[in-house]
Amino acid sequence: MLGSALQYDLTELEGLDILSTPSGPILAAQRLAAQAWGADSTWFLVNGSTGGIHAAVMACCGPSDALIVARNAHLSAHNAMVLAGCTPVYVQPCCDKGLGIAHHVSPAALEAAFEDAQQQGLRVAAALVVSPTYFGVMSDIAGLAAVCHSRGVPLLVDEAHGAHLGLHPGLPPSALQCGADVAVQSTHKQLSAMTQGAMLHLRGSRVQPQRVRRALQLLQSSSPSYLLMSSLDAARHQALDPAAHAEALAAATYARQQLGSLPAVQLLSLEQVAASDSWSGSTCCLSIDPLRLTFSLQKLGLSGYQAAAALEQAHGVVAELATPTCVVLAMSIGTTMRHAEALTAALRQLIGEHSNGHSSSAVCTASQVPQLPPPRVKLSPRDAFFAAAEVVPAGQAAGRVSAELLCPYPPGVPAAYPGEVLTAEVVQQLQAVMQQGGTVTGCSDGSLETLRVVAGA
Numbered sequence: 001m002l003g004s005a006l007q008y009d010l011t012e013l014e015g016l017d018i019l020s021t022p023s024g025p026i027l028a029a030q031r032l033a034a035q036a037w038g039a040d041s042t043w044f045l046v047n048g049s050t051g052g053i054h055a056a057v058m059a060c061c062g063p064s065d066a067l068i069v070a071r072n073a074h075l076s077a078h079n080a081m082v083l084a085g086c087t088p089v090y091v092q093p094c095c096d097k098g099l100g101i102a103h104h105v106s107p108a109a110l111e112a113a114f115e116d117a118q119q120q121g122l123r124v125a126a127a128l129v130v131s132p133t134y135f136g137v138m139s140d141i142a143g144l145a146a147v148c149h150s151r152g153v154p155l156l157v158d159e160a161h162g163a164h165l166g167l168h169p170g171l172p173p174s175a176l177q178c179g180a181d182v183a184v185q186s187t188h189k190q191l192s193a194m195t196q197g198a199m200l201h202l203r204g205s206r207v208q209p210q211r212v213r214r215a216l217q218l219l220q221s222s223s224p225s226y227l228l229m230s231s232l233d234a235a236r237h238q239a240l241d242p243a244a245h246a247e248a249l250a251a252a253t254y255a256r257q258q259l260g261s262l263p264a265v266q267l268l269s270l271e272q273v274a275a276s277d278s279w280s281g282s283t284c285c286l287s288i289d290p291l292r293l294t295f296s297l298q299k300l301g302l303s304g305y306q307a308a309a310a311l312e313q314a315h316g317v318v319a320e321l322a323t324p325t326c327v328v329l330a331m332s333i334g335t336t337m338r339h340a341e342a343l344t345a346a347l348r349q350l351i352g353e354h355s356n357g358h359s360s361s362a363v364c365t366a367s368q369v370p371q372l373p374p375p376r377v378k379l380s381p382r383d384a385f386f387a388a389a390e391v392v393p394a395g396q397a398a399g400r401v402s403a404e405l406l407c408p409y410p411p412g413v414p415a416a417y418p419g420e421v422l423t424a425e426v427v428q429q430l431q432a433v434m435q436q437g438g439t440v441t442g443c444s445d446g447s448l449e450t451l452r453v454v455a456g457a
């Protein structure tokens with residue numbers, strides 16, 4: 001272990017390959033990670049946050065339970081429900097009409113989801129939200145935890161994009177520091193672990209460690225890669241040095257200031273995020289990851305895809321994500337002031353080249369995407385997964401039960417999960433998004449001429 005104060009005995013090496021109940025150096029490295037992130041227990045994960053989200057849900061929910069889950073959750077949350085056999089109760093995230101993207105889940109929306117579950121006679125065993133989002137927006141985790149804890153329910157946070165949070169005074173606090181019971185982090189995203197390296201942190205007694213262990217034993221390899229595990233330990237060691245974050249934070253502050261001074265650039269701000277919240281407004285305690293820059297060049301008539309392609313091709317600036325409306329840039333340990341200067345210069349040049357731009361047909365906003373009524377769930381995620389499926393023309397899909405997870409971008413919130421009844425509005429929304437230059441993920445037919453539905457339902 002790097003920088004370890006813990007000693008281990010080589011006679012403890014037996015059983016090292018079992019990640020769920022480790023001993024020796026793996027146990028010692030996990031304990032150091034728990035100390036670093038303020039957890040009572042930490043487990044190393046060798047299948048990314050995906051495996052951790054599966055384990056967290058399986059540790060809390062069984063087939064007779066309900067999981068309150070953010071509608072913009074990652075695919076792994078849906079697959080976790082297939083594994084656990086539980087019933088979803090969806091909570092809608094706040095949607096940004098200008099950018100056509102989903103942001104945080106507000107405590108008031110979570111309250112409403114609990115009431116919804118109660119009306120359906122469901123026993124809620126956990127709630128799961130994504131924070132930060134891909135766009136760097138963090139929910140009011142303390143507020144969400146208070147809503148959950150007042151009902152004795154644990155709050156699970158998909159913190160895949162937030163392994164760095166809370167490790168430096170210039171960074172916002174982590175989900176665990178704000179009261180979450182479980183946080184799952186992709187250490188390979190914002191920190192320097194090798195791809196697939198991630199961690200599950202547990203705090204408090206609302207989630208039983210033995211159930212996490214049991215789920216991890218079921219889900220993970222009994223021969224985890226030592227390279228991966230060592231890289232998790234090394235990433236922890238590096239990230240605990242405040243100096244490691246200092247330059248990236250300075251570079252991000254500089255880039256934010258520069259972008260903010262360019263009238264053509266619309267940088268996602270906290271005010272904009274708060275304005276998307278029709279539930280809580282200013283009473284919600286939100287934040288934005290300073291190392292994520294989400295911006296749009298819509299004023300130049302450039303879609304996010306066009307802006308990202310131009311930045312990469314002409315200037316070597318590679319975006320983390322592009323949508324029809326915006327570009328997301330991720331900074332992290334290793335980002336330097338030179339990177340920030342190069343980004344600013346690239347944007348200035350791009351703006352110069354397009355300053356006479358006209359509105360692009362590819363630019364699409366959420367205001368063009370209708371708000372759909374809540375879906376009718378016919379089959380649980382698990383039953384839908386095992387059901388026989390057939391392909392029908394899209395025009396005949398209304399009234400049938402979807403066998404695929406259909407997620408339009410924008411707004412990145414699934415229009416249909418497997419097991420939900422497709423309506424004419426859902427099909428129209430998906431087709432409209434495609435026509436406006438967006439994309440639909442999860443469909444087996446990329447043209448959307450046909451859809452996969454559950455046979456005989």
Ligand SMILES: Cc1ncc(COP(=O)(O)O)c(C=O)c1O
Nearest residue numbers: 047048049050074130158160186
């Ligand atoms: C919000 C979110 N959660 C979970 C995951 C899965 O993480 P991993 O790739 O580490 O399995 C991702 C991956 O991009 C993600 O964006």
